[in-house]
Structure formats: C-alpha cells, structure tokens
Amino acid sequence: MPELPEVETVARLVAPDVLQKRVTGVRALWRKTGGGRSDAELEAALVGRRFVRVERRAKYILMGLAPGRSKLPDTWLVVHLRMTGRLVVAPAREEPAAHTRFSVELGPRRLDFIDPRKFGRCLVTSDPTHVLPELGPEPLEDGFEAEAFVRDLRARKRQLKPLLLDQAFVAGLGNIYVDEALHRAGLHPLTPAHRVTRPKARALHAAIRTVLAEAIEREGSSFDTFYRTPTGQPGSYQHQFQVYGRQGQPCRTCGGEIQKRVVGQRGTHFCARCQRRR
DNA sequence: AGCTACTCCTGGTAGC
C-alpha cells in the first residue's frame, strides 16, 4: 500500500511526463474519485492550464497548474493513492486500462489514475490546504527535529503503533514502515508513548528516517500486484523487510519468531524478543 | 485525549 516512499517515487517518476503539458480534457470515470465533481466542472477548472509543479506532502501528490504562460499555479490536482491507486501516462488514443477512475488528457497523451478499490482521490482545488487534513511534520525534512519528536512523543499516552499511523503526529508513515521503524528501534508496538525512554525515542526518530530514506532509494515496496511505479516497475524494498509479512519466520536480528497480531484494526508485525514490551 | 467500531471497495484466496 502506498506510503511516503511509494508516493515520493510516483511523484518523481510522473513529474517529467506531465510538467509543462497543457490539459486538453478531464474525465472522472468514477465520480467519487474526483470528489463528486462533474466532468464539466473538472474541465472548467483544468482545461487550458499547464502543469507547472509536482510535489509530495505526506501521502498526497500535489500537482500545480497555471493558466496561460504563467508559472504560478492557481489550481491544484491533489492525488491520494490510498490502497491501490496508480498514476500512469499512456497514449491518448489507447483505451484506458481496467479500473481507470480519473483521466487528464494532455494532447497526445493521458494521465490515468487507476484504482481497483476506489479508495483513492483526485481532487481539484484552488488551494491544497482546503482539501488536506491536519498533517504532522515531514519525517525526511529538517523540520523533523529529534528533540521536538522526543518531547512530542513522550507527551502522548497512546500506543506507539496507532500514534505513528496518525498523520497529524508524523506525516507519511503507514502500516509497513511503522512496523519496520519500530523493529529497527527495538520498540514494542503496544508501548505507551510516554513510557518510551529518551534514548529509545531518539532511536525511533532515527529509525523512521532511515527506513523511509532506504525505501525511497529502492523505489518503495511491491509485495503484491498493486503498487507499481508509473513506468510499471515494482519497487524492491520488500526484500529488506525485517518484520512486515514475515510472521512465523525467524527475526534476522535475533532469530526469534516474528509475531503478528491485530492492533487498532491493523495487522502488526514484530519480534517479541527484539521489541520487548514496556 | 484516546479507544473501538464502522464505512468505503474489490481482487485474491481459503475453505468446502
């Protein structure tokens, strides 16, 4: 499922195919994907504008469009891949692939949003802050400062797993990278945040950054048929997983058996020996 | 503040 590294990879790879291209048509093949907007509304907002920015914030891809020859975006296409969303650029004359939910025509080519489970969104707005929820710091940016993280973490009483999944606390982590970061830091997913020692909290801060940066280097994780980069390539970080999906197998650090249990409705993987409770 | 449960969705798979 796309988390920060996968979204970053998609944004990077799709950018050269859309930047400077002008929109010639828009269609929401599944209306909800486009936020309930009609094709006429979408066309009125986008047609004639040109993609001038492609950025990532948390798990969102922000694509800025400017009118005429302007370089200043006044309209944004905000994409969230959720579980199964993909962005693909294809020749406009080709039929859209199965499960295509939203299409932006760019002259001879077309940006397609493909999403079997229909959880993803392609929202059009004049200001991304109108559609983005409250989001915590970007874990790979300088603003994600260790001391502040330690302080904020220890001020909360939630269990680590749901706290780290909370996008308002830290942006961009999902089920996979939370499990991987907790293992790397040697922290049990059920530990209450305020019980984490300062050194362990610092270790967690470092682990989050390391895991995410390494996953971006490998273009994310593809362990099922879903996530692919816009070029159709799978990522390769799944080969680096220490705990995710490895229940029943030996821990690569200590040889203990990797456990799986449900925490807050999420499959949670950990080594009970490396990640002692409390 | 923080917990649980529910919703949205469908492809894949386990079980019969």
Next chain:
DNA sequence: TGCTACCAGGAGTAGC
C-alpha cells in the same frame, strides 16, 4: 470446478 465468506487497509467519522 464453482461457490461463498472473508480479508487487506488509509483515513474519515461517530460514539463512548
């Protein structure tokens, strides 16, 4: 083989 039941899960929301 063909059927049904269930599961995966990001994030929003409701209720306690």
